[in-house]
Amino acid sequence: MKTNKLVLIRHGESKWNKLNQFTGWTDVNLSNQGIKEAKLAGKLLKKNNFLFDVCYTSVLKRAIYTLWSILTELEQCWLPIKKTWRLNERHYGDLQGLNKESIISKYGADQVTQWRRSFTAIPPKIQKDKNYSICHDQRYHNLYKDNMPTAESLELTLKRLLPYWEDHIFPDIKKKKRVLVVAHGNSLRALVKYLSNLNNQEVFNLHIPTGVPIIYNFNNNKFSIKYSFLKNE
Ligand SMILES: O=C(O)[C@H](O)COP(=O)(O)O
Numbered sequence: 001m002k003t004n005k006l007v008l009i010r011h012g013e014s015k016w017n018k019l020n021q022f023t024g025w026t027d028v029n030l031s032n033q034g035i036k037e038a039k040l041a042g043k044l045l046k047k048n049n050f051l052f053d054v055c056y057t058s059v060l061k062r063a064i065y066t067l068w069s070i071l072t073e074l075e076q077c078w079l080p081i082k083k084t085w086r087l088n089e090r091h092y093g094d095l096q097g098l099n100k101e102s103i104i105s106k107y108g109a110d111q112v113t114q115w116r117r118s119f120t121a122i123p124p125k126i127q128k129d130k131n132y133s134i135c136h137d138q139r140y141h142n143l144y145k146d147n148m149p150t151a152e153s154l155e156l157t158l159k160r161l162l163p164y165w166e167d168h169i170f171p172d173i174k175k176k177k178r179v180l181v182v183a184h185g186n187s188l189r190a191l192v193k194y195l196s197n198l199n200n201q202e203v204f205n206l207h208i209p210t211g212v213p214i215i216y217n218f219n220n221n222k223f224s225i226k227y228s229f230l231k232n233e
Pocket residue numbers: 021022023024025089092116184185186
């Protein structure tokens with residue numbers, strides 16, 4: 001039986017990645033380097049003969065633009081793209097917009113590492129007035145105000161992502177569709193934890209680089225626990 005492959009990819013470097021700022025749900029653009037990474041990811045997938053049937057991404061433009069670039073390189077711009085807030089980056093709460101180094105000076109490296117890498121630590125909640133604009137953003141109209149995240153741990157990110165995985169993405173894979181998911185550092189860490197059954201320490205150490213495809217094999221109705229990064233030889 002032919003192996004079906006699932007490809008996950010983190011968006012290319014964003015302008016705030018470059019500035020070392022917490023981003024979360026802030027909708028920032030790709031940096032010039034990120035635009036290059038997105039194109040290169042598409043070229044690499046093409047070189048390795050990847051084609052897809054359906055694509056999933058978040059409602060944040062750094063992921064959407066990365067996906068568009070990849071599909072342009074693959075000459076598959078016509079593919080269906082399904083967008084959901086459930087694939088968004090983890091909501092970084094009140095840290096959003098702040099420089100990572102300055103937050104280390106304020107709270108200490110250990111606390112900041114917990115917020116960034118542990119499974120359960122929840123960053124400080126975003127203040128009500130700062131969250132006001134996203135509560136009224138049209139793209140979140142189906143997310144009732146009370147369900148709007150104010151800060152998410154990796155655990156909470158996984159919890160909001162999983163229903164979408166179960167109801168939409170996984171059924172497509174079971175139907176033998178070739179699925180491409182373009183998302184974010186932490187929404188993908190959460191998904192990889194789930195698919196590869198990583199423990200909290202393993203996910204603590206997991207870093208997902210920008211613009212590097214992650215490949216999972218799907219056989220006999222289940223995923224191989226192991227994944228690989230697709231890289232240029
Ligand atoms: O939202 C962010 O700041 C980045 O996309 C990822 O953050 P991290 O490097 O702390 O995981």
